[in-house]
Amino acid sequence: MGFFDLFNEEEETRKENRKEVRGVDREPDTEFAAEDAHLDLRQEELDIHKHSEETGDVVLHKDIVEEEKVVNVPVSHDQVIIERRAVDHEPTAEPITEEETVHIPVTAETVDVDKHTVVTGEVSAHKRAVQETEQVRDVLHKEVADVEAHGDTDIINED
Template sequence: MSFFNWLNGNEETQKERRKEVREAEGRVDTEFAAEEAHLDLREEELDIHKDRVETGDVVLHKDIIEEEQTVNVPVSHDQVIIERREVDHEPSDEPITEEETVHIPVTAETVDVDKHTVVTGEVSAHKRSVEETEQVRDVLHKEVAEVEEHGDTDIVRED
């Protein structure tokens, strides 16, 4: 037995060693199988689903505030002016009577305040959809075929 034969063992032992390695690695030994063999190659793809979730809300409401307002309104009223003057003792044909009354109506403007409501503005709200791009990252796995050649092989690759 030569040194190389002793080192490598005989051909039968080498085949057994390769078969044990393939079985340990989960590979199928097709040495005694049919003329053809195949591998299914798989890879992962991303399944992306979008859900609409509530992220907040907007509430429109009115508050009532009080604001005091001062308005100057011009008003008028009657003023009675009493004037006395001396007369030079002029003669009169009328006798002196018991009573004589003069009635003078006096008027004044009064301010009456009422309130009424008017529309001074409007607030409206609406939603719109805005599209953005969000980047997602993940690690995907993919199976690829590797062809190993051992010894003298004649392989034709048809890709």
């Protein structure tokens, strides 16, 4: 016979004694026993359960906005400056020809504008769990033993 078998046998004996005591016609709250009495004390405890519920959402999207940009671009172009000056009738060996032409190319910078797309940043989103403490309040009931002594009694409390 093991330890637990002995314990279970003693518990069965106690239960039988309680049945005998309760079997007598008396008030239902009162037990009378010659040697042994037993009173179960009960108390309430909180059963706390948590669950997740959706409280909202976050949506990321892009919008396209227009912005007018003004850029000053330095450009250059050629100017032809015609200078005339008087010469003091110097003699020359060159004959007068019918026509003489000088060609001077003139240039100017022009601005061509194209567009290209570049990445300027990124937006990311992630969730994280945050631990908080929520206080729960409720009233719990508990049974406690109340020992009343009447007459000449010798009571020893063992805890």
